[in-house]
Each structure stands twice: as C-alpha cells, then as structure tokens.
Amino acid sequence: MARNTTSTGPTTGPGTGPGKPGTATAGAGRAKPRRRRRVGRGLQYLALSGYLVFLAFPLVWLLSTSFKPPRELVQLHPTLIPESPTLSNFVQAFTEQELGRAAWNSIQVSLASALLTVLIATPASYALARFKTRLGTVALGWVLLSQLFPFVLLIIPIFLVLRQAGLANTHAGLVLIYVVWALPFALWMLQGFVRNIPRELEEAASVDGANRLQTLRRVIFPLLTPGLVATALFAFISAWNEFFFALVLIKTPELATLPVALARFVGIEGTARLGPLAAGSLLATIPSLVFFAVMQRRLASGSLAGAVKG
Amino acid sequence: MTTLAERPDVDRTGPGNRSRRRRSDRTTVYLLLLPSLLPVLVLSVFPLLRGIYLGFTDARAGRNVEVSFTGLANYRELLGDSLFWSSFRIGLLWAFAVTVLQFLLALGLALLLDQRLRFRGVARVLAVVPWAMPPVVVGILWRLVYHPDAGLLNEFLYRIGADGLRTTWLGDFNTALPAVIIVGVWAGMPQTTVVLLAGLQGVPRELHEAAAMDGASAWQRFRNVTLPSLMPVIVAITSLDFIWNFNSFGLVYVLTAGGPGGRTMLPMLFAYEEAFRYGNYGYAAALGNVMVVIVVALLAVYLRRRLREAN
Numbered sequence A: 001m002a003r004n005t006t007s008t009g010p011t012t013g014p015g016t017g018p019g020k021p022g023t024a025t026a027g028a029g030r031a032k033p034r035r036r037r038r039v040g041r042g043l044q045y046l047a048l049s050g051y052l053v054f055l056a057f058p059l060v061w062l063l064s065t066s067f068k069p070p071r072e073l074v075q076l077h078p079t080l081i082p083e084s085p086t087l088s089n090f091v092q093a094f095t096e097q098e099l100g101r102a103a104w105n106s107i108q109v110s111l112a113s114a115l116l117t118v119l120i121a122t123p124a125s126y127a128l129a130r131f132k133t134r135l136g137t138v139a140l141g142w143v144l145l146s147q148l149f150p151f152v153l154l155i156i157p158i159f160l161v162l163r164q165a166g167l168a169n170t171h172a173g174l175v176l177i178y179v180v181w182a183l184p185f186a187l188w189m190l191q192g193f194v195r196n197i198p199r200e201l202e203e204a205a206s207v208d209g210a211n212r213l214q215t216l217r218r219v220i221f222p223l224l225t226p227g228l229v230a231t232a233l234f235a236f237i238s239a240w241n242e243f244f245f246a247l248v249l250i251k252t253p254e255l256a257t258l259p260v261a262l263a264r265f266v267g268i269e270g271t272a273r274l275g276p277l278a279a280g281s282l283l284a285t286i287p288s289l290v291f292f293a294v295m296q297r298r299l300a301s302g303s304l305a306g307a308v309k310g
Numbered sequence B: 001m002t003t004l005a006e007r008p009d010v011d012r013t014g015p016g017n018r019s020r021r022r023r024s025d026r027t028t029v030y031l032l033l034l035p036s037l038l039p040v041l042v043l044s045v046f047p048l049l050r051g052i053y054l055g056f057t058d059a060r061a062g063r064n065v066e067v068s069f070t071g072l073a074n075y076r077e078l079l080g081d082s083l084f085w086s087s088f089r090i091g092l093l094w095a096f097a098v099t100v101l102q103f104l105l106a107l108g109l110a111l112l113l114d115q116r117l118r119f120r121g122v123a124r125v126l127a128v129v130p131w132a133m134p135p136v137v138v139g140i141l142w143r144l145v146y147h148p149d150a151g152l153l154n155e156f157l158y159r160i161g162a163d164g165l166r167t168t169w170l171g172d173f174n175t176a177l178p179a180v181i182i183v184g185v186w187a188g189m190p191q192t193t194v195v196l197l198a199g200l201q202g203v204p205r206e207l208h209e210a211a212a213m214d215g216a217s218a219w220q221r222f223r224n225v226t227l228p229s230l231m232p233v234i235v236a237i238t239s240l241d242f243i244w245n246f247n248s249f250g251l252v253y254v255l256t257a258g259g260p261g262g263r264t265m266l267p268m269l270f271a272y273e274e275a276f277r278y279g280n281y282g283y284a285a286a287l288g289n290v291m292v293v294i295v296v297a298l299l300a301v302y303l304r305r306r307l308r309e310a311n
Helices: A023-027 A031-066 A070-074 A088-095 A097-130 A135-148 A151-164 A171-195 A199-207 A212-241 A244-249 A258-267 A271-300 B003-011 B015-054 B073-079 B082-113 B120-132 B135-146 B152-159 B176-200 B205-213 B218-246 B250-255 B267-276 B281-310
Strands: none
Touching: A031 A271, A031 B082, A031 B120, A031 B135, A031 B152, A031 B176, A070 A271, A088 A097, A088 A271, A097 A171, A097 A212, A097 A258, A097 A271, A097 B015, A135 B015, A135 B218, A135 B281, A151 A171, A151 A244, A151 B015, A151 B267, A151 B281, A171 A212, A171 A244, A171 B015, A199 A212, A212 A271, A244 A258, A258 A271, A258 B135, A258 B250, A271 B120, A271 B135, B015 B281, B073 B281, B082 B120, B082 B176, B082 B218, B082 B267, B082 B281, B120 B176, B135 B152, B135 B176, B135 B250, B176 B218, B176 B250, B205 B218, B218 B281, B250 B267, B267 B281
C-alpha cells in the first residue's frame, strides 16, 4: 500500500491520477500520452467492474434467494431483488430438525477442536521457538508434505485406528482428526508469535527470582494472547468448514456436522426448498466471515496465505 | 533494569552444571513436544504410511476380512480400468484448467488492486469473500446460479434475449465440466490474488522508476521488472494451487457428485466411490498412490524447468 502514496507529478484528482509512479513526470504536459493513459485508465475500470460482477453476483444471488418466499422461487422468471422479502427461510432453516441440530454439532466439534489444538500446541510451540531442535524443520516439512497427499490415503487407516479405539462415528473421534489436521500449521503460526516475544523478558523474570512456570504464566502467556486467539480461530474454522472426514467418519445422521447436513439437504432439494437451503448456507458462512474480518490485515500481508485452503 | 548487570552471573556456571542443565533442557523440550507429537504420529504419520501400504494389498471393507499383500496387482488392474483413465483425464483437465485460469485472472486482479483505482477497497473485500466460504456452501451457491429454473444464469440469458443458450448447466454432458471449472476458479482465485498482491507489493519500486526513466513502456516494465521479481511467488502459488485442485473433493461432490455420466468424476470422487460405496479399500488406496506419484512427477518437471529458466 505504501507505494500508492508516492505518485509524483501533477495529478488531476485522487481517482484519476497516474497509478504507476514514474510515468507522471515523463508524460506531463504532452497531450498524446495523456490521452492514451486516460484510455488505459478506462480499460482498467472496465476490467475491475468485470471482476466485481464475477465475484459479487453469485453472492448477491445467494442473499436474494435466502430472502425469497416460496412463491417467488417457483416463478418462471426470478428477479434479482426479492419482491416481498421474508425471513421465513431463516426460521425454517433453524427449526428444520437436521440443520439446527447440525449447527449445534458443528459448534461443539469446532469449539472442542479449537481448545484442544491451542492446549497442546502452546507448549510445543514454545519448545520449538526457544530451543534449537531439528523437530522444527521436520514440523514445517510435514506441513508442506501433508498437502501433497490426497485424503483417500489417510482416511481408511484413520477409520481403522478410530474404530479400534471405539471412536469411529463419534464427535470425539472427529475432534481428534481435526486437531491433528490443524496442528502442523497451528504450531508453525504459534511459534512465530513466541519468537516475537523478546527473550530478555524471560531472562529478566528469572533474574528477579521467578521460576520457569511463573515466567510462563506471568510473562509469556499474557503476551501470547493474540497468537492464541489467532490459532484458536484458525482451528475453529478448519473444523467448521471441513467436509470430507465428517462425511466418511460420521454415520449417524443425528451426529452430522453442518457441511454434511447441508450437502444432504442438496440431495433432496426441490425448487421450493431452495430458500431454506440458501438461508442455511448463509448462516454457515458467518463464522468464517468473522474469522477473515479479524485476520484480514494478516492475510493481506501474505504471511498466513498458506493457512486456509479453499 | 537488572538484566544487563546480572546476566554475566547467569552464564558463569561451571561446565558440569551447564551440561546437566542442557540435559534437563532436552527433557523439558521433549515433554513440551510430546502432547503434539503423539497425536500426529498416531493419526497422521502412521495412517499415511499404512495407506501407502494398503495400496499394495487387496484390503476390503468388513470386519473380519483377511488382508494379503498383492504387490502390483492393483496397479495392473488400474491400467485396464477405463473408468480410471477417464477419471484421470478429467482430473488433469480440471486441475490444469482451474490452476491456469485461476492464476491469469488472479494476476490481472492483483495488478488492478495494486493500482490507485476507485472501488479498490470494495474489490479487495469482495476478492476475499469466496475464500471465507466453506466449500460445501460454495457448491450450493453455484447450484443456485446454475439452477435450470430458478437460476441466475438462465434468467440472465433470457433477459439479454439469448434464450436459446439456456440449459441445465450441471446436467448437460457438454457444459458440466466447464461449469464446474468456473466454480473452481471462482473459489480459488481469492487466495491466489492475495498472495500475488503481497508479492507485487514486494517488488522494489526503484526498479520501476529506473526502467521508466530509461523509457520502458508499461508492458516492458511488467515483462522485465515485475514478472521476474514475482517469479518465485508465482511458482510457489501455482504449484500449491495445482496440488489443491487435483486433490479437491467437496466442491464437485456437492455440485455434481461426479455426474452427469461421470463427466465430472474427479480422481478423488472416483477413489471415494471405490472405497466407500464398493468397499475396495486396497484399490482406492492404490489410486491415491498413483495420484501422489503423478502430482510429484508433474511438479518436479515444472519446478525444474522454472529453475533452469531462472539460471
């Protein structure tokens, strides 16, 4: 963003000024390049509006469908804006047995995954950040390597392991999988946060007579809170969005998580049920939207760009 | 305040003391790492190795089925399986098309967002939203867009008078795969855009200015300044995108479940059906192994060529 603030040369206004720094001085006062630049600007806006349409219209359609009464969903030529908007789809999505219960299941599983991930990742990330071990490199390598393998390879043995432990078809089993799945990245992220806490603070505390546990609790923990929140959010969202493991590992419909219930809803959809389906989908997106809103600056800097795959 | 003055004292411990301390450090490290290491070993490393092994056996669903090592039998069967070949062709087509389109569109958007344009803020937010949506929801969203009666696309075609083009996008043999590819691009573009934008902002501005002084045109500057400095980022993100796309599952499962007539049967969907509809665990695992080998081979070729170009 910093580079955008430094255009030299005469600018005619905030929106129409030359974007590429440097071109301004070269073309100032000469008519031809300026006209060409104006044409270029126009083309840029044309392209940008193309992108906006492509990105936004499907979203607008979801929004619009979720507010449409059944009559408008079956009408021959649907409109972009609902003619008589209604909240009944949301009410229906909530009270509809499967979706309401599935949402509650998802909340439980995601919360448990987030808490457990933070709980076991925190000590490990401290160790990785403060002591030299080869395990740090190994953990990072595992993050990259695990991307490479399709889930089919993992799922069958995982299923067998969980069955042996009596955890197949339970939320506990699902939580364990999600924790393991979120862990490599959570470790990588969290140890970065630990590294940012100056070592001198710990040394000072120990000189002042604090033992290691006290140092951790009084010095490290408070400073690490943003990192812990970020890690918990990341684990929560990965669990919340996850579909494949939940589809395969949970057989009892009453235990299904929200993505699985929504996918099942799709299978039996008629035109009339599109409304509640859209409303349910919209509600299922809210936690991720909150996450992205909170993390936006970090995401924009690219440091977490590998975090959440689509 | 006390740190600087007293730190030397801390270090002035005897050699024996120090090594004892180091040993206790190592124990601490292992104790701290153990809670993380154990679940990863049991539920990630072990299943992976076991899964690779399963690909060389005749494992099947069921409780008391005896599993025996069959060597390359699964792979011989795969070679003769026409469904596998068609699924594989579709998978490669999907992965290449989505990755390339995703990259080109994302690069364009990133370049635009890097400019001083109006509505850039809106575009930045919108560009991230699809990324924030669960894959299942993205699938549902686009089913609504492609819906033959209540869908946005058909209605749009009607309004502009192109009524003849209306079709059941996801149910038609010819349009299903392209339609699904567009969804893949839509869903994956945000992440690529964000990464490329971060890369663009890291391109040193002095280079641009120097090139402009020398009279380089915008295209020349893009070609000779922006692109080379962006190359590492491009290689990294396209590689990752390709892996993710090739292994993707949820999106297409919701959109078409592989249909119509297997026209969108990606390898992951094919393996899923083999494993959990027909119970052929060994065969499905073999398919997974082949997928890994193919992806690694393609990436190796790609990365090697890029490296050679860089030198």
